[in-house]
C-alpha cells in the first residue's frame with residue numbers, strides 16, 4: 001500500500017455567506033495523478049490553496065506527507081511543487097534571476113532539466129534576460145511550470161497550468177508531465193477545463209461539485225462504465241443499479257439515470273426492452289455530474 005501524500009478531512013471554507021467547500025474528504029496515495037474537474041467557481045483553486053496551507057480553512061484538516069499542513073517542516077515544503085493559476089510573482093526579476101533565487105532555497109535542483117526546458121520552451125535567447133513582468137501570459141506560465149519542476153517535487157500541484165498555453169505549448173507541457181509521472185513516485189493534482197488533455201495524462205479524475213469531491217475514479221474505468229439510460233422507472237428500479245450519479249424523472253413514469261455500471265449490470269441492461277443506454281464521453285460526464 002502506497003503511503004498517503006495528501007489527506008484532507010472535512011475541509012470547509014466560506015467566503016462571506018458563500019459556502020465554497022462543504023466538507024471535502026480527499027486522500028491521495030503516492031503516485032496518484034488526478035485531474036481535478038469542476039465548473040467555474042466550484043472551488044478548485046480554493047481547495048488547492050487550502051490543501052497547500054496557503055489559505056485558512058474554517059474547519060477540517062490537511063496533512064501532506066503525514067505532517068499537518070499548518071506546521072509543515074522545511075523538508076516537506078521542499079518536496080512540493082506548485083503552479084498557481086496566475087503566476088504574477090517576481091515580475092521585476094528576469095527568468096534566470098528568478099530561477100537562481102529559487103535554486104538557493106531547495107536542497108535539490110535539476111540544473112540540466114531546467115536548462116533543457118528553458119531552451120525547448122522558448123527561453124533560449126532574449127527571453128532569459130527580460131523582466132518577467134514583460135513576458136506574455138503563456139511565457140509566464142511556462143516559466144512557472146519550469147520552476148515547479150526544477151526541484152523534482154514529489155507532490156506537484158498545478159492549477160490550470162495550460163490555460164494560457166497555445167496548442168504546441170500544451171502538448172510540450174503534457175509530454176513533460178507524462179515523463180515526470182512515469183516513475184510512479186510523483187503525486188500530481190492537476191486542475192483543468194481542457195478535458196482532452198486530461199484524457200492524455202490523468203489516471204484518475206475527481207469532480208468537485210457542491211463543495212465536495214463528488215466522484216473520483218480511474219478515468220478509463222469511468223468512461224468504460226458510465227451510461228445515460230432512459231427507460232421506464234419500474235424496469236430500471238428492478239435492475240437495482242449501483243453507482244447512480246444522477247436521476248431525472250419525466251412525465252409518464254420514465255426516467256433518465258446516469259450511472260456507473262459494472263460489466264454484469266451492462267449485460268442485464270442489454271437484455272431489457274424499451275431502455276436506451278448511451279455511453280458518455282468525459283465531457284458528457286462532466287456536464288452530468290456537475291449539473
Ligand SMILES: Nc1ncnc2c1ncn2[C@@H]1O[C@H](COP(=O)(O)OP(=O)(O)OP(=O)(O)O)[C@@H](O)[C@H]1O
Pocket residue numbers: 015018020038039040041042043044045046047
Ligand atoms: N478571496 C475571495 N473572496 C471572496 N470570494 C472568493 C475568494 N476567492 C474565491 N472566491 C469565490 O469562491 C468561489 C470559488 O472560487 P475558485 O476560484 O476556488 O473556483 P474555481 O473552481 O477555481 O473556478 P475557475 O474554474 O473559474 O477557476 C467563487 O464563487 C469565487 O467567487
